[in-house]
Amino acid sequence: MPPIKIILTEDHQILRDGIKALIASANITISGEASTGQELWKLLDKDLPDIILMDISLPDTSGIELTRLVTEKYPEIKVLILSMYTDESFINQAIKAGAKGYLHKNTTREEMLVAIDTVLSGNDFYSDNISKIILKNYIEKAKLNINEIDNPNEILSKREIEILKMFAEGFINKEIADRLFISIRTVESHKNHIMQKLNLKTQVELVKYAIRHNLINI
Template sequence: MSQIKIILVEDHQIVRDGIKSLLANSIDIEIVNEAENAYELFEILKTDLPDIILLDISLPTMSGIEIAKILAREFPSIKILMLSMYTSEDFVFNALKAGIKGYLPKNITRYELILAINEVYKGNEYFSKSISDTILKSYINNAKLNAKSSSEKLDNLTLREKEILRYVAEGYNNNDIVERLNISIRTVETHKTNIMKKLELHNVVELVKFAIKNNIIEI
């Protein structure tokens, strides 16, 4: 395998030296250049394109996240591996949105740093356990919030509205519902409008998806 070419972007010399020492004896990985800020990095990229950029978040003049956005747009072949002391949810998800392929804390071990570089080089994503835990925790919390939100919305419906919701989701048209419930078409339409408003839906397709997701109907 040819050597994996790395550019290291970090504004503290002592940190760069530490990372270089971790990778010094790796025969498959070579740090081909270093930069302290965005300007230096983009000057290097005019003549030297690496396989991976090891990128810090906290940098002078332009943050690592803003740099990552530009790299993802202008240099899509370069893979970005974020290496940062900031591991909170906001930083991680902003970095993910920017297009990074991996995220590591700065207290990473030599073994895991090399593993992450190789995985990202192969086209995979890599996140340290602490970062993966952050992502998973956020996903679970969001799922709980969404479930709670759907439940609260359903609780706002009257019994008649829930009944009409089920009929609409099952494919019954207004005339069918009129016959089954012995109410006027105007009443059916009013109920449907109120249901859409209370559930914050915009069309029947969204209503059907909501009904399936919340076990109102079965498929």
């Protein structure tokens, strides 16, 4: 089996050297090093690696943007983000950009090797602390709604929920009226009652209420 080819994209020499010393072995070759996005593209023109270890903060392009562009052009390359940031938005953006994994910079040699194996085999890898951040956010987001004692089914009537659902799904009043065989005026009345009961002021809040309470799928 040929060694795994990895490109380091990281603007700090000392970090590149450290990583190289840590993971280079008979099985793993650091086939290139880039300190900017531009340098990375030059390396990719010559030879494609199996994995790119990508820092987020680079001098020219951001690592997130680079990840997006690289995975678009070379879907076979696995990008592993190696970042000092643990903000959820970065993690989220990285996933969206096509990263196959996310490691914090306080990761260990062992974890990095596991991450490399994991993404090479086609799976995603998110280190423990990153997973914890995602988990924590999930729980907090879910809890946000705990204090909303307002269970729609208790406050709103069946008809009102029916109309709220249709409205939030995107039907306009006329369409709702036609489908339910009632007057537009009645649909308006129901919506007014709903807004009064929920103390909402705009239709935008109405849509968001429906989404928060899982009345519709977004």
